[in-house]
Amino acid sequence: MSELLSSYLAGSWFTASDEGRPVLDAVTGQEVCRVSATGADLAAAIEHARTVGVPAIQALTFHERAAILKAVAKHLTAAKDDFYALSTHTGATRRDSAADIDGGIGTVFSFASKATRELPNDTIVLDGKPETLGKAGTFVGQHIYTSRPGVAVQINAFNFPVWGMLEKFAPAFLAGRPSLVKPASQTAYLTHAVAASMLDSGLLPEGSLQLLCGSPEGLLDLLGTQDHLAFTGSAATAATLRQHPSVVYGGLELGVEADSLNCSILGPDVRPEDPEFDLFVKGVVTEMTVKAGQKCTAIRRVLVPADRVDDVISALSQRLSKITVGNPADETVRMGALVSLDQRDEVRKSVQALRASADLVFGDPDHVSVVDASAVDGAFMGPVLLRAHDGAMEPHEVEPFGPVSTVITYSSVPEAISLAAKGGGSLAGSLVTHDPAVAREVILGLAPWHGRLLVLDRDDAAESTGHGSPLPSLVHGGPGRAGGGEELGGIRAVLHHMQRTAIQASPDALTAITGSWFTGAERTVSSQHPFRKSLATLRIGDAIVSDRRTVTADDIAHFAEFTGDTFYAHTDPEAAAANPLFGGIVAHGYLVVSLAAGLFVEPNPGPVLANFGVDNLRFLTPVKVDDSIAVTLTVKAITPRSSADYGEVRWDAVVTNQRDEPVATYDVLTLVAKQD
Ligand code: NDP
Numbered sequence: 001m002s003e004l005l006s007s008y009l010a011g012s013w014f015t016a017s018d019e020g021r022p023v024l025d026a027v028t029g030q031e032v033c034r035v036s037a038t039g040a041d042l043a044a045a046i047e048h049a050r051t052v053g054v055p056a057i058q059a060l061t062f063h064e065r066a067a068i069l070k071a072v073a074k075h076l077t078a079a080k081d082d083f084y085a086l087s088t089h090t091g092a093t094r095r096d097s098a099a100d101i102d103g104g105i106g107t108v109f110s111f112a113s114k115a116t117r118e119l120p121n122d123t124i125v126l127d128g129k130p131e132t133l134g135k136a137g138t139f140v141g142q143h144i145y146t147s148r149p150g151v152a153v154q155i156n157a158f159n160f161p162v163w164g165m166l167e168k169f170a171p172a173f174l175a176g177r178p179s180l181v182k183p184a185s186q187t188a189y190l191t192h193a194v195a196a197s198m199l200d201s202g203l204l205p206e207g208s209l210q211l212l213c214g215s216p217e218g219l220l221d222l223l224g225t226q227d228h229l230a231f232t233g234s235a236a237t238a239a240t241l242r243q244h245p246s247v248v249y250g251g252l253e254l255g256v257e258a259d260s261l262n263c264s265i266l267g268p269d270v271r272p273e274d275p276e277f278d279l280f281v282k283g284v285v286t287e288m289t290v291k292a293g294q295k296c297t298a299i300r301r302v303l304v305p306a307d308r309v310d311d312v313i314s315a316l317s318q319r320l321s322k323i324t325v326g327n328p329a330d331e332t333v334r335m336g337a338l339v340s341l342d343q344r345d346e347v348r349k350s351v352q353a354l355r356a357s358a359d360l361v362f363g364d365p366d367h368v369s370v371v372d373a374s375a376v377d378g379a380f381m382g383p384v385l386l387r388a389h390d391g392a393m394e395p396h397e398v399e400p401f402g403p404v405s406t407v408i409t410y411s412s413v414p415e416a417i418s419l420a421a422k423g424g425g426s427l428a429g430s431l432v433t434h435d436p437a438v439a440r441e442v443i444l445g446l447a448p449w450h451g452r453l454l455v456l457d458r459d460d461a462a463e464s465t466g467h468g469s470p471l472p473s474l475v476h477g478g479p480g481r482a483g484g485g486e487e488l489g490g491i492r493a494v495l496h497h498m499q500r501t502a503i504q505a506s507p508d509a510l511t512a513i514t515g516s517w518f519t520g521a522e523r524t525v526s527s528q529h530p531f532r533k534s535l536a537t538l539r540i541g542d543a544i545v546s547d548r549r550t551v552t553a554d555d556i557a558h559f560a561e562f563t564g565d566t567f568y569a570h571t572d573p574e575a576a577a578a579n580p581l582f583g584g585i586v587a588h589g590y591l592v593v594s595l596a597a598g599l600f601v602e603p604n605p606g607p608v609l610a611n612f613g614v615d616n617l618r619f620l621t622p623v624k625v626d627d628s629i630a631v632t633l634t635v636k637a638i639t640p641r642s643s644a645d646y647g648e649v650r651w652d653a654v655v656t657n658q659r660d661e662p663v664a665t666y667d668v669l670t671l672v673a674k675q676d
Helices: 042-058 060-079 080-090 094-118 161-174 185-200 236-242 273-292 308-322 341-354 413-421 438-449 491-496 508-512 553-563 573-578 591-599
Strands: 006-011 010-016 021-024 030-035 124-130 140-146 153-154 179-182 209-211 230-232 253-258 262-266 299-305 358-362 385-386 406-409 428-430 450-456 499-505 542-545 609-617 628-639 646-656 662-673
Touching: 006 042, 006 185, 030 185, 030 491, 042 179, 042 209, 060 080, 060 161, 080 094, 094 273, 094 406, 124 385, 161 185, 161 230, 161 491, 161 628, 179 299, 179 646, 185 209, 185 646, 230 236, 236 253, 236 262, 253 438, 262 413, 273 299, 273 308, 273 406, 273 428, 299 308, 299 413, 308 358, 308 406, 341 385, 341 406, 341 491, 358 609, 406 499, 413 438, 413 591, 428 438, 491 628, 499 508, 499 573, 591 609, 591 628, 591 646, 591 662, 609 646, 628 662
Parallel strands: 153 179, 153 230, 179 209, 230 253, 262 299, 262 428, 299 406, 385 406, 428 450
Antiparallel strands: 006 010, 006 209, 021 030, 124 140, 140 499, 358 385, 542 628, 609 662, 628 646, 646 662
16 A cells, blocks of 8 residues: 655644545556545644744744745755656656746745845835824824734645645745645645655744645634635635635635636737747647646637637647657656546546537547557546637636637627636736737736736747746736635735734834834934944934035036036026926936935945935925025834845935925935944
């Protein structure tokens, strides 16, 4: 008998008390492992996540969490070959496995790097700018994101056993939430191998990752308001989960990513001799055959102008005829097996349903010639292309989760949009066109129905990542039938796991709560210039109030001549007088900012290493000849970099005139040494 997969729960490996159910190799039909969770103490696992995992992760800053993720990704990269070997049991070719294994590890790397660059080295995130709530500036609003004391449970699909876990784990971990992963039983052995490698690495704080191989029965009963359940799989299971009392009454957040009938549209401008025609055909064939079409983003509906349908079908058929099917261990094989014989039966049933209103134009759902004769027991199926009858509804409703697509014709752009919308909401869509007007009309029509859209043409083709690849930095998920959930999308995915709260308070209270200085809060002006302080002694609120400087007509003329910025408002008194906003010569905004730098700078070598930019620069009041300006510079935020001996300091800069009116406001961004 094969190995019974263990689960990692509440700090130790657990093996079920029964024999479990067998999981068969997709290619050979041999037993790979057995799966059962009988006897697992799920209540202890959830308690462990909340009481051990939550405090352990939340004691770390975002940058420390990111450093752990990066180390985990490196660790997994080193063990990749083992995962590839296991992945062939799922029916995957090397290319399919790359999308799952390298795609998953790459997603962890990407989140680690994004978090280091885009999140503070802190445990909370400020959302947007402060809102002034009182005229005197003593009552201010600020939205903040904080980590929740709950667990992120994943119930995953069989088709991406590695990527499915890692793309959910990375953002949850960054957000301070421990994960409990329940992989689909059919491919759980691969998820198990990767999770075991992560746990064995010793890199993760205890409690941050748990694994449940087997039935999750009773799990949802244990979850509540501070927890999150991310589900990927069938719409039917999603519907069951949506009705669970913990979701309906208990405040459990549920994110669903379910089957969707994604489309690719050939633009009306594209003729068979255009490069876009080939790109379209290649894209459809790739999506039909990668992972044997078992991808939530695969192209199920191929929308083409009615007068080009024969050309498209002929080009697709020609390409599909070159797809070799068989044992993925054979390097000549282009398409492996479906994940199981049951899954193949399901796909055949779907093809049967589609044939009620569509003709088979390529392939045979019931027979396929297989490259490696020793693998004839596998769940193989060749690519199948159908052509829908006019007005057919089945192609918009039936999802064959395999190498199957249906060609549908349209006669106008509005009709193409309305056909795409009949899918009821999709994860991904693509449009192949080189006409900007078509791109705008179609994309604006499609966007409300999609989570992600690719516009493919000769200009972006070489770098395009294709129709079906979710990317860590872009949103993955779609409305309606696609489940309504949203994953990935860079830091958005982290923030989805956190609670956004509006805080109303005085500037001093907000400064204390957030660790960032707010306008109106106390400043510390001392005899020591803050540029003389390293991060060891620099504090939020440390400030310098500069002397005044008069801006003369000569200053403005000199700046105009020196920089070449001779815009009339700075050089032509008559024209400037006619300007309704200025009524006379005014200083260049950049002159004001440059003079301000001259007013606040401390010129000697010291802990300030560089100025790497300004944010939010606004010129509020024109500076006229002989106005005098001064600047107040205050430490607003300090972000030490974990991997360097310096950090970022954000300074609030306010330039005022002799009437104390603000003439310019901005944030100055500097790099400052950690030690003197
Ligand atoms: P399921 O919805 O049956 O399974 C998905 C996950 O949910 C698995 O981990 C499964 O566990 C678990 N599960 C099943 N029933 C329950 C339940 N009552 N409570 C909690 N968890 C449950 O989908 P399949 O994997 O069987 O695939 C069926 C169809 O779903 C495919 O043919 C395809 O149409 C669609 N699908 C969509 C995907 C997408 O990414 N959008 C991906 C994969 C499939 P277990 O494996 O142990 O049963």
